[in-house]
Amino acid sequence: MCQMLNVEDGVELELTSDQEFFAETTRKFLEDKTPVSELRAKRNDPAGFEPAYWTQGAELGWTSLLVSEEDGGGSISGRPLADLMLVAFEFGNHAAPGPLVPASIVAGALSRAGSAEQKAGPLAEILSGEAVGSWAFGEPRPHDGFGEVTVTAEVDGDSVRLNGAKAPVESAAQAKYILVTARTGEGLTQVLVPTDAAGVTVTPMKSVDLTRHFAKVSLDNVALPVSAVVGEVGGAAGDVDWQTQVAILLELNEMVGAMDRAFKMTHEWSFDRYSFGRPLASYQELKHRFADMKLWLEASHAITDGAAKAVEDGDPEAWDLLSAAKAYVGHYGPELMHDCVQMHGGIGVTFEHDMHLYLRRVVLGSRLYGSVGDHRERLTASLEKKEEAA
């Protein structure tokens, strides 16, 4: 049964009543636990979030949506990705802290491909929020092209050996487990690495976001029992593909959530702020820019929802839609945010004003999991392929 959202909410135009209740619960929790004062207070906190906050979030269902019921998870509506996107939207909308992106992916990956042992141990800990799991996919320069994997996983008898470096890895300094995507010959292998394993070095990095923090993870001859491999040795390409899709969708929804908040704040401001005896909202030049921003915002919502649905449905066009979304939102997201800053004038570039909290989230998302240019190139290559096939 569908009920319409009221016009104040922008995420999906049609939600089930269970989804609406779920989103509302997360919204209220975030408003309560992470008001902007709390975000500011976490400015210099190395983790950016309290362990108790994360376990409470896990109790609300944040970590379990992509995990099957047999593995202790479960979705709200039977469409797990759609449900998770509601959480990600609220995260962006509140510039919320916490390892939502990596924890969701690692939990989902373990449920998809993990062994019984991995499910009983690490997955259960990640589900409850007791442990943080993170995904190490991207690599530092000069291997920082989207999708590039040079870390090696060599299997030798009963053990697997990892070498190389990963960055940026979200919440790596707080993580107990890191799912490392590595290369074995021509294929990809994923290994669940405990961060206290010998040869693992985690070096915190600086980030544009106030609370989402990253680290570099160096893997120097890290030797683990082969039971640490998640899925098939050399056969993880399909899992990595799914994880990348989910990561892009999470970033997109966080961005759209943050854009939505910034647009509302700026819309309100345009009525409250007077210059030359009239509100900013009465100036045609500014009105026209609001019209453009409204279009970018609605279009960003639309393609993000469309891409999520395509991934969930296993639509063969899903990658094209993901790339279209990442290219579009990656470009117009920062444009919209900077226009919102501009409309605020000087106060828009201060630390005191809230705008930067959302600006940070959008800018971060625009660069993670493929830049605008990376995704435009993918779209062109895909068109080329279709044209050749036709």
Added chain:
Amino acid sequence: MTDTVTTDDTEIESVESFRQRARTWIRANLGPATGRGFGGMSDEEELAEMDRQRKLQRQLFDAGFAGICVPKEYGGQGLTPAHNDAFNAEISGFDYPSMLQVPNMTPCMAVILEFGSHEQKMKHVPPILKGEHYWIQYLSEPSSGSDAAGAQTMATRDGDEWLLNGSKIWSSGAWRADYGLTLARTNADVPKHRGLGVFLVPAHAPGIEMHRIEMLSGGNEFCQEFFTDVRIPESERLGDVDDGWTIGIRWLYFERSFALSPYLIRPSGGGEAFATPDGALVRLARKAGRLDDPVARDMIGEVRADSLVAGFAQRRIGQGMRTGYLTDQGAALSRLLSGVNATRSSTVAFDIAGPSAVAWEDDDGDIGGRGIGFLSRQAAQIGGGTTEMARNVISERVLGMPRERDNSRDLPFREVPKGPSNR
């Protein structure tokens, strides 16, 4: 036997059953998409193509696929927008009467369906669905483009008739049209929005003198008409006397939101990926020897993203207006989106074509002459209401921002200040 579902106590065919029926019929009866527009055709060729498409429309009518969302009593199928969406997916890649869609099915037929009396609808809608009558808009005037309600064409009552005098312009394809939906002033002694009428006018009625306008691209689709004592019976006027702007508001809504209209055939499936401008850009870049140029590839990807986004955005805007998330004026978002996307893809095509865009040989084919398209790039942000008007509407009627000052709103129309160019 067909599946049915019951809505509002009426049994109608289920969307899936309809889709199957449409698929079978389309595959058995329609050829592949011709991709032919009217660009570059002589008048004779264009009339012949128009005639071919009228017959195609008749074929659709006879098979029960014309006017999918038009009530049965007026010759349509009495089905829902979901049925029309299914048809649009199925007809993707096949021949269809593309020249008979806009402005014929919407805004013209859409306005008649919403405001016509039963008699008017009985008279005018079936011939449209059969391909017998093709309608265009007599809306813009030399003195009023964006300010459509500022129409100066006068309609004077004369017994059971009205006499129309004045001039209309930018009526696309009027020279090959049968009827013109006409906005005229019925009363100049009241404010402009309160003295208008909408008339159903034979496109070549006695007293209409028509000129073709040569565009900078060399095309001459647009026409200008001069009306001198054109006699239209009172029975061919829509709605209440002097209340034409009530209709005008919806007319402009239909114009802005044509991309969302349930009355149109607009192929939507993946099958036509190469009919899309971005598919064409790959071919263009290959021909121009620029398919390996990273800058060209970036621009192609940008246009591809824009067009994929546009499909979802248009659907969201339509859904938003249905659910009340957006006001009806959200149609202006749809108009703004199609305008900015079209100018961007025209610019990208121009850039990719390279120097051949501005100086070309006959055998340059596709690459040559992209400059001509680029010269008229702005047409996409002017025709159908300028994007400036769309931005005004979005900010004022969707976002609730203060209205622009309007010096014409409360004055009797006669007293509205006019500049040298619109007297």
